[in-house]
Amino acid sequence: MSxxxxxxxxxxxxxxxxxxxxxxxxxxxxxxxxxxxxxxxxDLSYLMTYNVRGFSLNPYETGREFSLxxxxxxxxxxxxxxxxxxxxxxxxxDGVYGCDLRYKSHRITKGKYAIPKLPAVYxxxxxxxxxEIVLADEAxxxxxxxxxxxxxxxxxxxxxxxxxxxxxxEITVTKAYSGALDVMYGDYDAVYLPGRSTGERHVKRVxxxxxxxxxxxxxGNSSHQYNPFMILADREATEDKGSCIGMALLYSGxxxxxxxxxxxxxxxxxxxxxxxxxEYALKPGEVFDTxxxxxxxxxxxxxxxxxxxxxxxxxxxCRGAYRDAMRPVLVxxxxxxxxxxxxxxxxxxxxxxxxxxxxxxxLDDGWFGNRTGDATGLGDWYVNxxxxxxxxxxxxxxxxxxxxxxxxxxxxxxxxxxSDLYRTHPDWAFTIPGRKPKMGRNxxxxxxxxxxxxxxxxDQIAAVMDAANVEYIKMDMNRCLMxxxxxxxxxxxxxxxxxxxxxxxxxxLERLLGxxxxxxxxxxxxxxxxFDAGILYYSPQIWCSDNTDAIERIKIQHGTSFCYPSxxxxxxxxxxxxxxxxxxxxLKTRAAVAMSGTFGYELDPGKLPDAEKEQVKQQIKDxxxxxxxxxxGLYFRLTNPNENPDFAAWxxxxxxxxxxxxxxxxxxxxxxxxxxxxxxxxxxxxxAYYIEGKEKTYTGSALMNAGIPAPYMKGEYxxxxxxxxxx
Ligand code: DGJ
Numbered sequence: 001m002s003x004x005x006x007x008x009x010x011x012x013x014x015x016x017x018x019x020x021x022x023x024x025x026x027x028x029x030x031x032x033x034x035x036x037x038x039x040x041x042x043d044l045s046y047l048m049t050y051n052v053r054g055f056s057l058n059p060y061e062t063g064r065e066f067s068l069x070x071x072x073x074x075x076x077x078x079x080x081x082x083x084x085x086x087x088x089x090x091x092x093x094d095g096v097y098g099c100d101l102r103y104k105s106h107r108i109t110k111g112k113y114a115i116p117k118l119p120a121v122y123x124x125x126x127x128x129x130x131x132e133i134v135l136a137d138e139a140x141x142x143x144x145x146x147x148x149x150x151x152x153x154x155x156x157x158x159x160x161x162x163x164x165x166x167x168x169x170e171i172t173v174t175k176a177y178s179g180a181l182d183v184m185y186g187d188y189d190a191v192y193l194p195g196r197s198t199g200e201r202h203v204k205r206v207x208x209x210x211x212x213x214x215x216x217x218x219x220g221n222s223s224h225q226y227n228p229f230m231i232l233a234d235r236e237a238t239e240d241k242g243s244c245i246g247m248a249l250l251y252s253g254x255x256x257x258x259x260x261x262x263x264x265x266x267x268x269x270x271x272x273x274x275x276x277x278x279e280y281a282l283k284p285g286e287v288f289d290t291x292x293x294x295x296x297x298x299x300x301x302x303x304x305x306x307x308x309x310x311x312x313x314x315x316x317x318c319r320g321a322y323r324d325a326m327r328p329v330l331v332x333x334x335x336x337x338x339x340x341x342x343x344x345x346x347x348x349x350x351x352x353x354x355x356x357x358x359x360x361x362x363l364d365d366g367w368f369g370n371r372t373g374d375a376t377g378l379g380d381w382y383v384n385x386x387x388x389x390x391x392x393x394x395x396x397x398x399x400x401x402x403x404x405x406x407x408x409x410x411x412x413x414x415x416x417x418x419s420d421l422y423r424t425h426p427d428w429a430f431t432i433p434g435r436k437p438k439m440g441r442n443x444x445x446x447x448x449x450x451x452x453x454x455x456x457x458x459d460q461i462a463a464v465m466d467a468a469n470v471e472y473i474k475m476d477m478n479r480c481l482m483x484x485x486x487x488x489x490x491x492x493x494x495x496x497x498x499x500x501x502x503x504x505x506x507x508x509l510e511r512l513l514g515x516x517x518x519x520x521x522x523x524x525x526x527x528x529x530x531f532d533a534g535i536l537y538y539s540p541q542i543w544c545s546d547n548t549d550a551i552e553r554i555k556i557q558h559g560t561s562f563c564y565p566s567x568x569x570x571x572x573x574x575x576x577x578x579x580x581x582x583x584x585x586x587l588k589t590r591a592a593v594a595m596s597g598t599f600g601y602e603l604d605p606g607k608l609p610d611a612e613k614e615q616v617k618q619q620i621k622d623x624x625x626x627x628x629x630x631x632x633g634l635y636f637r638l639t640n641p642n643e644n645p646d647f648a649a650w651x652x653x654x655x656x657x658x659x660x661x662x663x664x665x666x667x668x669x670x671x672x673x674x675x676x677x678x679x680x681x682x683x684x685x686x687x688a689y690y691i692e693g694k695e696k697t698y699t700g701s702a703l704m705n706a707g708i709p710a711p712y713m714k715g716e717y718x719x720x721x722x723x724x725x726x727x
Pocket of ligand 1: 409478
């Protein structure tokens, strides 16, 4: 049993293999947080201290020693006497804010709860246990259920919240985070993944200090700028030691993470749907569900934390036919042709690619409606046969006859003003009546909170897919939301509409997967603007960034790896000099970096010199050889490429320690340089290892403790990739 209630101590304990989480039903039913950390036995309620504090409020029922703004709360909410940031707030029909939620009941069940219309971690009946704690404030009219599930083997605890209106009038939820974590004492750092378009998820570590620190998005997507993931790490924690707690939000819309360090040196971290631009009205009996927040614990440093997050995402969030399967090596048409293609050109591209061993051609933007550039055609999801020169099915048949699969790009949430869809249904796009909307990439966003809009786009795209053998979809999103006004009859406000838009996107995705269960699905948001654990419930891979420069990608993939596994990172080899930044890098380096994700090419293979064609053939063979290691193995960050100017190194090791793939890339060019040594990780210290193709043997302990010298390689951005095998 991993979840239990101790009725003498009034505590709930949630255990995983290596962690313990404990909650106290305090006096007067006030739900308090006792502990989350290394696995610990016993009643921890002795940790709770009660002091008289000036300028603190006290519950009506008690004396001055129950100082509410100093207590660790399990679900802090406005109105409970706490002045730190709240996870929950509401107003009643008279516009009165706040509530005072007290314990009402609880339930412990086998298996893992699901969340209606939202992505959630899934687990078998015997892999998880669920605890639901019901809190209520009858006077305010709110019943709040805190849901928890334990996945013991992964050291994961999930949280989600549902809010029910138990009043006889409407109430409005104005903030409802998925979870909060109050820590009674200690010095912590916040590790998070800020970035920008074409520079996503560059890891950053900052000390948690007095005051508040927050990051999030009001853009309607989770965003390039901030990722809905953070780690609360012991100040002393490193890659290899120390305790740390990861928090991944399974949500692809507006979110916020707030970190606060208070006057008594307590830390609070909470995350959920952003309270800014958010109001959700509930009629009597209606329920609002928050997205899920997954907590991942490691007492052994950041590397183990990431490895556990990777297992969670790979095995309990990602779904579909390709969850565990090797993804075909693809060529994507975008950087090969941009908008300039027709059926004949695509078949030629496929033929040249097939000769090198590439298995899928993905036709990117430009195949539909009047899509002559980025200003037209979005919303008209029918094949532009005039441009293609033939029906799509004819092109696909020719591509299939080369032994290649075919994939298609879509951007369902978007509409161009110059499109039949917009001309017919101008009110389907987010615009405010009487005002000119803001444009992004010359396009508007469709209101996916409206079912008829999702229906129309889905039906159009399904018709194209039904007519041709489409085995892969890349779903893009190339602008953020603004000018939110829903012309839906319900007249939802902006916040509710943005939340419902995300539910509409999830509905679209669920329908797509239901109708095409064998589809390989990649999501994209102008690169990695929606790289979150929510979207991974629908697509097992995400285009990591529109920046395909190998050296920039090392940093992006390094940051991404803190939460997300390599199997989710769309990564392609593109031409040199790189189209985005103009840097030249060797083909070997571009391949080694792209191989650390879902491998593909985004160039015209017919234009490669013969020697490079031979290299590509070998790279594809190598990728297949290493696939299991890369996609199922343990990932080790051996350097921080943001801090080490000399070289970057990362590694994949099999869990049984039988083999490892070491990747080493120089970040500069040298004459007469120092020798760079790399310490390998994840080997058996007592076993003997050799490097494939070489005679010499090493002990695992030597490779891990003393390291191995990298060879001198002349020129910039050189790669040394070695396969280390146990004898
Ligand atoms: C942005 C994506 O990230 C690119 O890969 C490409 O699909 C373009 N959109 C197409 O418009």
